[in-house]
Amino acid sequence: MRISVVDLGKISFQKAFLRQLDIQKQVLEGEVSHTLVFCEHPHTITSTRRTDVNNILDHRFILDNNVDYVMGINRGGDITYHGPGQLMGYMIFDLRNLGRDLGLFLRNMESSIIKTLAAFNIEACSKAGFRGVWAGDKKIASIGIGVNKWVTIHGFGLNVNTELKFFEIIRPCGLDIKMTSMKKELRGSLNLGLVKKEFVRVLNGIFNLDSLNLTCLKEA
Amino acid sequence: MAEVILPELGEGIDKATVSYWLFEVGQPVKEGEDLVEMATDKAVFNVPSTITGILKQKVAQDGDEVKVKSVLAVIE
Numbered sequence: 654m655r656i657s658v659v660d661l662g663k664i665s666f667q668k669a670f671l672r673q674l675d676i677q678k679q680v681l682e683g684e685v686s687h688t689l690v691f692c693e694h695p696h697t698i699t700s701t702r703r704t705d706v707n708n709i710l711d712h713r714f715i716l717d718n719n720v721d722y723v724m725g726i727n728r729g730g731d732i733t734y735h736g737p738g739q740l741m742g743y744m745i746f747d748l749r750n751l752g753r754d755l756g757l758f759l760r761n762m763e764s765s766i767i768k769t770l771a772a773f774n775i776e777a778c779s780k781a782g783f784r785g786v787w788a789g790d791k792k793i794a795s796i797g798i799g800v801n802k803w804v805t806i807h808g809f810g811l812n813v814n815t816e817l818k819f820f821e822i823i824r825p826c827g828l829d830i831k832m833t834s835m836k837k838e839l840r841g842s843l844n845l846g847l848v849k850k851e852f853v854r855v856l857n858g859i860f861n862l863d864s865l866n867l868t869c870l871k872e873a
Numbered sequence: 874m875a876e877v878i879l880p881e882l883g884e885g886i887d888k889a890t891v892s893y894w895l896f897e898v899g900q901p902v903k904e905g906e907d908l909v910e911m912a913t914d915k916a917v918f919n920v921p922s923t924i925t926g927i928l929k930q931k932v933a934q935d936g937d938e939v940k941v942k943s944v945l946a947v948i949e
Contacts, residue, residue: 701917702892702893702917703892703912727917728916728917729912729913729914729915729916729917730914730915752883753880753881753883754882754883754884755882755883755886755913755916755918756882756883756884756885756886757883757884758883759915759916760884760885784914784915796915797915797916798915798916798917799916799917799918800916800917800918800919801918801919802919802921805916
């Protein structure tokens with residue numbers, strides 16, 4: 654099984670979403686293999702069709718700080734924040750070749766994040782009944798995907814060097830929880846490139862991938 | 874006539890919630906066309922119609938929790 658890894662660098666949520674849709678179409682039509690898209694967004698709040706607007710706590714902050722707000726995203730989960738220092742991993746995978754097992758795919762995604770964090774000496778876990786990956790009682794990575802004819806879209810946001818104060822303007826995932834980052838846990842910033850490299854290495858093992866193609870696409 | 878079933882979703886997922894219907898009862902629908910959006914806590918996905926016909930009945934309504942392998946709709 655092959656996977657392509659695409660690095661879009663710093664890119665708006667909207668542009669990355671369009672890129673994902675394009676890749677998802679190609680995967681559906683069998684033109685490309687499973688694809689992992691890395692990127693980093695400017696300050697952005699995204700919500701799903703299930704989001705209660707009361708989960709936005711500070712509308713004025715959003716307006717005054719030029720934070721993008723994108724509604725009605727076709728992924729699971731609830732409201733969340735994306736921004737500089739957060740590693741977005743969009744996993745556009747063909748579950749038709751992975752046993753049509755959505756539960757296993759999500760577990761493998763969480764495991765990949767947990768093992769990546771372990772490589773940086775951060776102990777993390779998933780929590781029964783809660784989404785995402787947790788370091789102690791704080792959430793360090795959020796997960797939410799959409800699926801079209803067994804091809805996935807969206808994925809995870811891992812807080813590497815994320816400015817955590819931005820999570821305070823919402824109720825992340827619709828819950829009263831605290832967020833954390835790798836930077837906070839380790840008391841120092843990390844190179845996003847190192848985290849990407851480790852995640853790909855771990856993913857390779859968990860999904861039993863044969864080979865990797867790395868494509869870097871930098872967009873303005 | 875055909876029943877549209879919520880497919881098995883894999884380990885640990887035994888139910889999903891109806892997000893919204895893309896068709897109303899009485900409307901024509903084609904085979905393979907997305908009929909209803911479903912959601913779990915981590916994923917949203919569409920369930921397509923299995924035949925071309927008329928949506929006769931929505932067995933589950935918006936917001937209802939449905940177990941896998943249960944009937945979502947009847948197409949005639």
